[in-house]
Amino acid sequence: MKIETREAAFMGRITASVAHEMKNVLAIIKESAGLMEDILSLGEADPAAHKEKFSRVISNIGQQVGRGVDLATRLNRFAHCPDEIVSSADLNHVVDQIVVLSRRFAKSKQVSLEAGLPEKSVILVTDPFRVHMLLFNCISVLLDLAQAGTRLNVVPVQPDHETAKVIFSSEGADRNGKSSFGDPTGWEEWRGLIQAAEDLKAVIEPGAGPVVLEILFRKDPR
Amino acid sequence: MEGLRVLLVDDEEDFVTTLAERLRLRGMNAETAGNGEAALERIATAAPQVVILDVMMPGLSGLDVLKRIKADNPQLPVILLTGIGSTKEGVEGMRLGAADYLMKPLQIEELIQKISEALGKAAGGDV
Numbered sequence A: 001m002k003i004e005t006r007e008a009a010f011m012g013r014i015t016a017s018v019a020h021e022m023k024n025v026l027a028i029i030k031e032s033a034g035l036m037e038d039i040l041s042l043g044e045a046d047p048a049a050h051k052e053k054f055s056r057v058i059s060n061i062g063q064q065v066g067r068g069v070d071l072a073t074r075l076n077r078f079a080h081c082p083d084e085i086v087s088s089a090d091l092n093h094v095v096d097q098i099v100v101l102s103r104r105f106a107k108s109k110q111v112s113l114e115a116g117l118p119e120k121s122v123i124l125v126t127d128p129f130r131v132h133m134l135l136f137n138c139i140s141v142l143l144d145l146a147q148a149g150t151r152l153n154v155v156p157v158q159p160d161h162e163t164a165k166v167i168f169s170s171e172g173a174d175r176n177g178k179s180s181f182g183d184p185t186g187w188e189e190w191r192g193l194i195q196a197a198e199d200l201k202a203v204i205e206p207g208a209g210p211v212v213l214e215i216l217f218r219k220d221p222r
Numbered sequence B: 001m002e003g004l005r006v007l008l009v010d011d012e013e014d015f016v017t018t019l020a021e022r023l024r025l026r027g028m029n030a031e032t033a034g035n036g037e038a039a040l041e042r043i044a045t046a047a048p049q050v051v052i053l054d055v056m057m058p059g060l061s062g063l064d065v066l067k068r069i070k071a072d073n074p075q076l077p078v079i080l081l082t083g084i085g086s087t088k089e090g091v092e093g094m095r096l097g098a099a100d101y102l103m104k105p106l107q108i109e110e111l112i113q114k115i116s117e118a119l120g121k122a123a124g125g126d127v
Helices: A005-042 A047-080 A091-101 A103-108 A128-145 A187-203 B013-025 B036-046 B062-072 B088-095 B108-122
Strands: A087-090 A112-115 A123-126 A151-157 A163-170 A179-182 A212-218 B005-009 B029-033 B050-054 B078-082 B100-103
Touching: A005 A047, A005 A091, A005 A103, A005 A128, A005 B013, A047 A091, A047 B013, A087 A091, A087 A128, A091 A103, A091 A112, A091 A128, A091 A151, A091 A163, A103 A112, A103 A128, A123 A128, A128 A151, A128 A163, A128 A212, B005 B013, B005 B036, B013 B029, B029 B036, B036 B050, B036 B062, B050 B062, B050 B108, B062 B078, B062 B088, B078 B088, B078 B108, B088 B100, B100 B108
Parallel strands: A112 A151, A179 A212, B005 B029, B005 B050, B050 B078, B078 B100
Antiparallel strands: A087 A123, A151 A163, A163 A212
């Protein structure tokens, strides 16, 4: 499998971000365990006096373990997405996955990033890795443009049996101002599309206000 | 270090509140701030003797906060925390005037040692 610099950089950004989150999870668990140890060794003689605090700390540890497991599961799924060049993928799962994996980038920009997932699956026959990368690039572009405190929504929709769309809209976006692109069928088109997502930054003015992007996919381009 | 005023700054609330409790159990007067802006306010009002500052935070980054601290309170010792695998941010922070840096997860004994050393340096003495 040929991995180009751009693909490697994308994998690196996601992996580094999740690794950073995992370190935070482990740091909280370590401090929580350390606090219980401190109470037993430095605090009052009767640890039962601290029952409420112990319950809270144990609950924190449980929450952080859940957060860590979720991150590890998502990273594992993400690491396997280049396994097949073409496969069936549920667009809802891909959007959910990339939104969660991108949240640290959104948080650093003080932007709330949310996925609006329909109940019904949206199945594509596609290159799963490049769908992830394309969606991430669109999110990155919009995060660069977004003002702190805004919300960015990512919503997969299925307008008909043949096509599917992913709509990115920043808070209060006017659909009249939308930019549409999409329908990748081959490697060159994927490359062009991913480049187009990166080039969006040059054509959308920073601070231009709410933005809508749409990517159109044919559900089975073979 | 009984009564030492320590300000802990990190956007991971559970981390920073738990670490503050651990320092309080050791007699320090530990306060917390969840972002850079809040940290600068606390520094102005509570006059901490040492600041423990996460590098990667939303809004003002740890390095941005460090620059402002060093502009207004050059003698205030700042120890950086980084969750990043490389030491690049820590080294950059020391170039900007941080007393030292530590990587998460922490060893509390190491943090206390670094605080002691930073206070010693700020007082102009050898540690």
